[in-house]
Amino acid sequence: MIDPTADLLPEGLEDRLPRSAAAATRIERAMLAAMDAHGYDRVRPPLIEFEKSMASRTDGLRTRNMFRFVDPRSLRMLALRSDMTAQVGRIAATGLGAAPRPLRLCYAGQVARMTGDMLDPRRENLQIGAELIGSESAAAAGEIVELAIDALEAAGAQGISVDFTLPDLVDTLAAKEMPLDPAQVQAVRRELDAKDAGGLKAAGGEAYIPLLYATGAFDDAAAKLASLDDGGVLASRIDGLRQIADRIDGRARLTLDPSERHGFEYQTWFGFTIYADGVRSALGRGGTYRIGGSEEVATGFSLYPEELIEAVKAEEPLPQAVFLPLGHDREAAARLRGEGWRTVAALSEGDDAMALGCSHRLEGSAAKPL
Amino acid sequence: MIDPTADLLPEGLEDRLPRSAAAATRIERAMLAAMDAHGYDRVRPPLIEFEKSMASRTDGLRTRNMFRFVDPRSLRMLALRSDMTAQVGRIAATGLGAAPRPLRLCYAGQVARMTGDMLDPRRENLQIGAELIGSESAAAAGEIVELAIDALEAAGAQGISVDFTLPDLVDTLAAKEMPLDPAQVQAVRRELDAKDAGGLKAAGGEAYIPLLYATGAFDDAAAKLASLDDGGVLASRIDGLRQIADRIDGRARLTLDPSERHGFEYQTWFGFTIYADGVRSALGRGGTYRIGGSEEVATGFSLYPEELIEAVKAEEPLPQAVFLPLGHDREAAARLRGEGWRTVAALSEGDDAMALGCSHRLEGSAAKPL
Incomplete structure (x- = not known):
């Protein structure tokens, strides 16, 4: 079917017509309700902020891909938000700076970016998430992973799987057990991301090759990873992962890819990606991090339910x-x-x-x- | 109390912290539910569109006050929406061009503008509304006014009042009963808007002076207006207003200011503004119009519940x-x-x-x- 609106909207932007809009609204509300039930208060930041403020609040957020424009009032650069995590971090550090910790906040809203990418040409997305501010413990991470599962299940997702990673793995090992020059660290990370054993060897990271095989179903992969950790520098991390896994226990398929760093460049010890049956791409990701500026520790996730909405909209009941x-x-x-x-x-x-x-x-x- | 976020956000933009966010969410949902109950399907247009498309869909929408930027994909100008009515008109003409009429659509979302004004310094607002596409009859207008009242009542507004106007009054009279040169029409409209009897006389619109007194409580004002209409050119309009008023019957205080045109420049025969007790400014407005481009007739309203949210947020129950x-x-x-x-x-x-x-x-x- 030819979409008669195709030439009327810019590439990567689209209208949600009634069925799709109803599915989006239902899913958004179900996710917000799941987060609310666990004590997460919704906040609603504005669509637009100072570019500088957006950039400073999360190291990982590049303003390069945000729509930017000059503010006629302040003559400063403004940016249309491409991510709400940074905004929630700002709220935690300022308007709710004096609120007791741990502080539980959630959000849902539209975000936009100047260009899409090959995997996802969309330039506007619905982003829904939760931030647990003031803790990056295994208990916090377990709550956040379980909440992401709750939110997706409430939205109707089935067959959920979660892939864990240890974003600071190379830094941790390079500092002690598997020493690397600072110059080598980048190359080793890159070859691990590329899963390239030959490249690792060439980069002087031969000792890291076994990490490529400590992946897969969680229990096995965690055992392999532990067996590589002669000096025990990973013991607290592996123990943390096991606590989170125990907590999820049967609610999702769990895998571990400890050296996966793509998309987790600015997380601290823990990261995860979440998937569901029938949805090709990841539905979201999360982990532990530090809020830019305040440097407060936090744990959170962001979900992008776009493909879940597409998957269910045909069956959305008409009133x-x-x-x-x-x-x-x-x-x-x-x-x-x-x-x-x-x-x-x-x-x-x-x-x-x-x-x-x-x-x-x-x-x-x-x-x-x- | 000093708002610690004040210097972190651009002028006219603000965060909704938990109580305010909860009030906004509750009010948004209550209004959407009221519109859904009357058969209005929600649509969700994107935040951004081609500037040209935004401009062409409603005559009244000026892109001058929209945030605009170049699209790196198409190299065309994009605009951040400052109003969703034009977007819903586009959807009605394109994606839902073949849907049966009358077509009932509703929407809720954030809109932004480059500069605020004296009455309202906010540069971002929540806009919620309904459009009844394919009709501008008194029956359509009655449904729309009643729905606006339903939506506001569902959101907790009390003491609602509605002010009716006849946006094309001067054009109608000038064409027949109270003839004016085309050059005089503008001046007479301006002096009527200013409620300036002396100015009207100076502009050659002495015959229009009695219109200044056909205002106030609906029944009286409508009777006065009818008594001025010797030739009966207003008869169908006055009859339409009375049909709408009969329908509202006791649910809201009704007034008539037939020559009020400010904000209704692009409406056809009927316009209204809606207020509630305890809220200083108008909560919204609506009326009959033609969709730019397709020229299809339509009737609708937009509500801006910002001040209602502010009024209730302190009492918003905490879970x-x-x-x-x-x-x-x-x-x-x-x-x-x-x-x-x-x-x-x-x-x-x-x-x-x-x-x-x-x-x-x-x-x-x-x-x-x-």
């Missing part, structure tokens, strides 16, 4: 509606709405109940099937 | 939460959440239930008051 003919009993119509019915009122004789999506018609004071 | 001590019964906690409780889990021995806003504590499998 049953009662057609209200001209001159209908208006009190009866109001009563039906109060009972949860949707009503569609005739404006003229020509209005067609079936064409307008009605399954019933108000006759007297009762809804009769069409 | 009761149950503190979950370390080592708590996790099934009992999940069961409490299933029953609608909010839980807050301890991450360490130091976590303070009261400071974290809890009213109860999980002991065994039961929530006990603190």
Whole structure:
């Protein structure tokens, strides 16, 4: 089917028509409700901020790919948000700087970026997430991973899997057990990301090759990783991962890819990516980090339910509606709405109940099937 | 109290912290639910569009006050939306161009503008509205006014009043009953807007002076207006207003200011502004119009609940939460959440239930008051 709006909207931007909008609204609310149930208060930051403020709050957030423009009031550069995590970090450090810790905040909103990428050409996304501010412990990480699973399940995702990683693995090992020159660290990280044993050897990181095989199903991979850790510098991290895994216990397939760093460049000890059956790309990711500026520790996740919405929108139930003919009993119509019915009122004789999506018609004071 | 975020956000932009965010979310959902109950399907257009497309869809929408920037993909100018009505008009004309009429659509989202004004310094607003596409009849206008009242009542507004106007009044009269040169029309409109009898006389619009007095409580003002309409050119309009007024009957205070045109420059025969007790400015406005480009007739409203949110946020109820001590019964906690409780889990021995806003504590499998 040709989308008649295709040439009317810029590449990577689209309208959500009724079914897709209903699915997005339902999923957004289900996720917010799951986070609320665990004590996470929603905050709503603005669409626009000073570019400098966006940039300083999370090291990982590049403003290069944000839509930017000059503020006619301050003559400073503004940016349209491409990520809400940095905004929530700013709120935690300022407006809620004096609130007791741990501080639990959540958010949902549209974010935009100047260019899409090969994996995802979208330039606007719905971002939904939670931040647990003031802790980066295994307990905090366990709560956050479980909450991400709760939120996805509430939204209807099935067959959830979670892939754990240790973002600062190379730094930790290079400092002690598997020494590397500072110049080598970058190269070793790069070859680990590329899963290239030959490249690792060439980069002087031969000792790191076994890490390439400490991946896969969580229990096995964690055992392999532990067996490589002669000096025990990873012991607290592996123990933390096991605590998180115990907590998830059967609610999701768990895997470990301890040297995966792509997308986790600015996390501290723990990171995770989350997937669901029937959805090709990752639905979100999270981990432990430090808030830029305040340097407070935090743990959180961001979900991007776009593909989940696409996957379910065809089955999104349409509301049953009662057609209200001209001159209908208006009190009866109001009563039906109060009972949860949707009503569609005739404006003229020509209005067609079936064409307008009605399954019933108000006759007297009762809804009769069409 | 000094807002510690004040210097961190650009003028006219602000964070909603938890209470304000909760009020905004509750009000947004209540309004969407009211519109859904009357058969209005939500659509979700993107934050950004081609500037040209935004400009062409409603005559009244000036892109001058929109944040604009060059699209690196198309090299065309994009604009951040300052109004969603134009977007819904585009959807009605394109993606839903083939959907049966009347077409009922609603929306809720953030809009932004480059500069605020004296009455409202905000540069970002929550806009919520409904569009009834394919009709501008008195029946359509009655449904739309009643729906705006329903939506505001659902959001908790009290003491609603609605001010009607006839945006094309001068054009209608000038064409027949009170003839004016095309050059005089502008001046007469301006002096009517200024409520300046002397100015009207000077502009050659002496015949229009009585219109200044056909204002106030609806029934009286409508009767005065009808008495001025010797030739009956306003008869169908006055009859339409009376049909709408009959329908509202007691649900809102009704007034008429037939020559009020400010903000209704691009409406057709009917316009209205809506207010509530305790809220200084108008909460929204609406009326009949033609969709730019397709020229299809439509009737709709936009609400800006910002001040309503501010008015209620202090009383926004905080959820009761149950503190979950370390080592708590996790099934009992999940069961409490299933029953609608909010839980807050301890991450360490130091976590303070009261400071974290809890009213109860999980002991065994039961929530006990603190």
